[in-house]
Amino acid sequence: MSGTRQRCASCGHELAETDAQVRCPACHGLLEILHARPAVTGAALRARFDGRRVENAARDSGVWRFLEAVLPTAAREIVSYPEGNTPLLECPALARWTGLPRLLLKHEGLNPTGSFKDRGMTVAVTQARRVGATALACASTGNTGASLAAYAGLAGLPALVMVPQGQVALGKLAQTIAYGARTLLVRGNFDACLDLAEQARVRLGLYLLNSINPFRIEGQKTIVLELLQQLDWAAPDWIVLPAGNLGNTAACGKALAEARDWGLITDTPRLAAVQAAGAAPFAASFRERFARRHRVEPRTVASAINIGNPASYDRAVRAIRETNGVVTAVTDAEILEAKAVVDGAGVGCEPASAASVAGARQLLRDGVIGREQRVVAVLTGHLLKDPDSVTRYHQQADPRPAYANPPVEIGPTLGEVERVLRSRDAR
Numbered sequence: 001m002s003g004t005r006q007r008c009a010s011c012g013h014e015l016a017e018t019d020a021q022v023r024c025p026a027c028h029g030l031l032e033i034l035h036a037r038p039a040v041t042g043a044a045l046r047a048r049f050d051g052r053r054v055e056n057a058a059r060d061s062g063v064w065r066f067l068e069a070v071l072p073t074a075a076r077e078i079v080s081y082p083e084g085n086t087p088l089l090e091c092p093a094l095a096r097w098t099g100l101p102r103l104l105l106k107h108e109g110l111n112p113t114g115s116f117k118d119r120g121m122t123v124a125v126t127q128a129r130r131v132g133a134t135a136l137a138c139a140s141t142g143n144t145g146a147s148l149a150a151y152a153g154l155a156g157l158p159a160l161v162m163v164p165q166g167q168v169a170l171g172k173l174a175q176t177i178a179y180g181a182r183t184l185l186v187r188g189n190f191d192a193c194l195d196l197a198e199q200a201r202v203r204l205g206l207y208l209l210n211s212i213n214p215f216r217i218e219g220q221k222t223i224v225l226e227l228l229q230q231l232d233w234a235a236p237d238w239i240v241l242p243a244g245n246l247g248n249t250a251a252c253g254k255a256l257a258e259a260r261d262w263g264l265i266t267d268t269p270r271l272a273a274v275q276a277a278g279a280a281p282f283a284a285s286f287r288e289r290f291a292r293r294h295r296v297e298p299r300t301v302a303s304a305i306n307i308g309n310p311a312s313y314d315r316a317v318r319a320i321r322e323t324n325g326v327v328t329a330v331t332d333a334e335i336l337e338a339k340a341v342v343d344g345a346g347v348g349c350e351p352a353s354a355a356s357v358a359g360a361r362q363l364l365r366d367g368v369i370g371r372e373q374r375v376v377a378v379l380t381g382h383l384l385k386d387p388d389s390v391t392r393y394h395q396q397a398d399p400r401p402a403y404a405n406p407p408v409e410i411g412p413t414l415g416e417v418e419r420v421l422r423s424r425d426a427r
């Protein structure tokens with residue numbers, strides 16, 4: 001046998017690389033994998049590995065790679081993990097569920113703290129350092145706080161995070177506390193937290209890291225730049241994203257305007273901002289051609305976008321207008337079903353992120369998006385951000401959700417395993 005093979009660590013018996021046995025058929029020992037000696041070794045092999053690495057810290061980051069579009073004057077002060085470099089995934093299960101064969105998923109949940117917020121935070125915390133800020137603060141539905149807590153830790157600066165009590169997903173709260181931010185559970189909703197954070201900025205001299213901070217927007221623009229680069233600068237027809245406080249909608253619009261202005265692309269993708277039906281003031285304004293600004297009392301399971309009075313309203317209106325975009329809303333049931341399909345495809349995301357996928361499906365049904373169009377849906381946060389939403393969905397009994405996959409407790413016997421497998425086949 002040559003090339004890669006399996007060998008028993010106990011008796012040396014060898015098996016083909018594709019042999020499915022997990023123990024040695026001769027002695028029941030454990031197997032190990034052996035590779036052929038590479039054609040080149042030593043310095044030549046080192047050079048080959050090194051050649052696959054990007055060259056310096058700035059280029060390691062999927063944000064700072066776009067320096068000219070982000071913060072051209074930043075240099076030594078950069079605070080970076082690095083972040084970005086998230087995959088653009090094809091996903092047949094989602095193509096089927098949405099009815100969009102050319103759908104792609106930009107998985108921002110794979111950033112260092114598990115959400116797209118890291119792209120804005122690396123830039124804004126870098127800027128905080130440049131202006132000599134001594135204490136950082138934000139209001140958050142969870143992800144911004146987790147990201148700020150981490151980047152403040154990296155920069156060695158204290159951080160204050162205000163979140164609505166009882167409305168923050170477990171993973172996000174755990175991160176914020178663990179990364180060492182002073183965490184305030186505010187008896188009020190996100191909109192009240194943001195009010196409070198602004199007052200704290202003015203009265204207590206804290207450096208504010210919500211997306212009203214324009215440096216956050218500069219970093220978040222790189223979601224769009226990076227996905228365009230991944231498509232070899234051939235613009236998709238649509239970019240679909242979940243929308244809450246509207247910073248991200250504004251950032252994507254600005255990125256597209258600059259990309260066109262600077263000759264990176266010739267065609268501009270249309271933006272589709274998707275809100276949860278229970279927190280959809282922007283969608284209400286869109287239906288009236290933005291004649292007036294709405295404020296609502298928000299209520300959705302997608303806690304990340306449970307926002308009734310979005311701060312970046314004006315600049316998001318501009319983003320939608322300039323890209324000939326649309327705003328829509330999807331129900332919590334649609335969000336949870338989309339999430340279950342995204343999760344079940346092995347991709348995984350948090351509830352708010354699934355709004356983009358549910359929105360893409362709805363816009364196809366409404367005849368706004370065409371079946372053959374290329375659509376990029378942005379998944380903004382990681383599956384593990386909100387584990388409670390997963391257990392609630394999959395263990396709900398009556399009615400049982402369409403994609404429920406409840407775990408089954410059994411005694412340690414083969415008979416019970418067989419019983420469960422048989423009942424599953426019968427489902």
Ligand code: F0G
Binds near residue numbers: 142304381
């Ligand atoms: N998706 C996720 C996972 C989010 O955390 C957020 C916002 C959005 C989408 C919406 O982005 O606000 O720019 O329209 N989260 C903020 C936070 C509000 O505090 O973490 P947006």
